[in-house]
Amino acid sequence: SQKIEQNSEALNIQEGKTATLTCNYTNYSPAYLQWYRQDPGRGPVFLLLIRENEKEKRKERLKVTFDTTLKQSLFHITASQPADSATYLCALDLSGGSYIPTFGRGTSLIVHP
């Protein structure tokens, strides 16, 4: 069956360090992968999208990598701040550019001052 895996345990890091979150998937051939941020009681907010033919994408302090061989995406936040504390969700299409992304359960990031 198709599956998306994100660490269920919260990631705790110190302010200023780089946070790295992982999204693994099985039995998918996604055309793209997205990362969203979600704060408690709020809707997800889009951060970055990376396509299958892209290895890496950056936006300010954020960096996403996409390895279609390993079936893995890594999401990095450099120079992390307490305001970065939130749940980060990865989402990908089932195959071939579907308009319906499937979401992982998300990983909670806690940045300590």
Added chain:
Amino acid sequence: GAGVSQTPSNKVTEKGKYVELRCDPISGHTALYWYRQSLGQGPEFLIYFQGTGAADDSGLPNDRFFAVRPEGSVSTLKIQRTERGDSAMYLCASSPGLAGEETQYFGPGTRLLVL
């Protein structure tokens, strides 16, 4: 509008009652999605509209759930004979609906509690 809006923000109802949840997408967005999210889980797809028609309703859990988008803008998710297991956050998202424009813009959600 400035963003996706959803009403009500919270809804408490009794088991067996009927509820309607409303979503106002971003103006001009042709694609509209409904998701359900339980605590500690990611959003679970329910239904996707492209314009007025439901392009994919494969995520609706059973026939108690129904959604409409009669004019291709506002959408209403309707739940009949609510059950306690329907309690969750219901999220709506919209997107331009064009190839290469897969970003989804989410609303704040409606938190539904069935007693």
